[in-house]
Amino acid sequence: MAVTLDFVKAISNKPKPQTDNLQFGKHYTDHMFTMDYSTEQGWHNPSITPYEPLTLDPAAMIFHYGQTVFEGLKAYRTEDNRILLFRPEKNLQRMNHSSERLCIPLIEEEVVMEYLKQLISIDQDWVPSAEGTSLYIRPFIIATEPNLSLAPSNRYKLMIILSPVGSYYPDGINPIKIKVENQYTRAVKGGTGTAKTAGNYSSAYKAQEKASNKGYSQVLWLDAIEKKYIEEVGTSNVFFKINGEIVTPMLNGSILEGVTRTTTIELLKEWDIPVIERRITVEELFQEYENGNLEEAFGTGTAAVISPIGELAWGEEKMVINNREIGDLSQKLYDTITGIQTGKLNDVNNWTTEVK
Template structure:
């Protein structure tokens, strides 16, 4: 394979939106990255081109059998016009783990990272510099072979697109209300819950719509076998601070291994805060609330970074957390992670990657 990335710059640049009034994922930058795969050639023709529609055969297997995986990460700009990425190598490691589960060929992680850095560098003017904003980056792979036989595709396309974004939740760092789902499940152990694939998100939309209609920001998912152990909250991992200890559900095979989750765990250990990964049930959370030991709860993810949880609705009861206020630890984690991301905080972990 020729690893040389060809670059075709756009002859006409788009008008940029106001960075003070950005919607999440509605506007896209001038360029995108594309690389194709065939069984005969492997991955080939890596290229940066003007952002454009793609054309697929109606029989392309992505439309029928859902072979697709994706990632999400961000680029940040500080007041000195420096641009940084946050742990991008972890995203491509996870992309390949998802690829294996969906029977998709893995990409060269070094090449993918090189392409990402070049793409961000070319479109660095699209990285917003308003507080709380960032450039959201979406790498993804789809199966493209026209074939209605139920077999893995022999052709794929890997792409990276980018979008300047504001806050994911309108609440920002204010606590959100979460509904605990007791009927439907997001994923089961042995399924695709630990892969970042489109079907997991499609399966969650019905419940999310019902929760939104009832005034809740997200859904807290329970395990698919016993319907009692906590898994994820919406599209985020979840943490609870109970009697001084921070607890997050263990990676059981049905939970996505979040990069922000991993960073929070490493950060808490660095600070000497007790943190454990284990099974935790809603009954345990409820009892901790009743005993006055449920101190904080928050979700973690690329889009929101940290999203404090102020209320859980479960079995007809409202569980109020920290008087619906953002917890001290949640705020400290948020400020530290975002500080590292934009270069305001020291980075003892080597998480930050500068884009020249």
């Protein structure tokens, strides 16, 4: 698909960070993509310009009512120097799903995909090649109309910024400690839990802070009504291997549908490993642990791909899972997904898209 856009080249290029010291979200490439929306013109003025600060009216509605959505995906450099995206169409589909929930105008997914590929192509020298590194891609939309009325904005800005990032596990893929959250609520059916929107994450800070102060990496959220059904981890969906069968919470109107979650389920089915999406209580999980049936637990998400869980705290109880070691299935999923992402394994499902 041929798409045209304005391009303003950066006068000078930034110094690139050392790939052995890349931190998440600390460095940004030379250029960014922007596109505006108004009710009169629709989406218009697609541009790639030098990365620079924004100028917004203090009354811009994003500041006051939080009308925004975002996505996160990655570009990977292969050993033969190609650049691959992993299932990017699913991220743009989910962005439109989020936008619909937040009353934000939908984008033309195929057109924006081409804009995204052009941006990466222009800044392709920023895609790192070291083991475990990638180029993180953050598309997002904000409401820009200066208006304090409590109603959807009539103006928006879509932006895409790029950031080279290192391995999520600097010391290897090690199991993490997670605390079950009994007090605070992440999302409720009918709310914005299925949308990737800013407020979902900032409202989780308090629970995360409480867990971090006790030495836990993440929070495991329960349902908002009965506080007993497992939903998801702070930054990922969650899976449990119970007596040879994989169980993950079913999508219920408050759980974000992760791209890595979908990929994991599809791979498990390909491997003829039983996988069930259903409601599961934390009490049931603890009982399975007591019975010796809880064999593995792991989260799935873009940032870490697979996050093995070595310890799960529920009130005063603790579940030490698989001796705090990564399980065989977690390792196989991690190796397979990252292998496809980086071109080391054959992509038989056509999940990758090459940027040329």
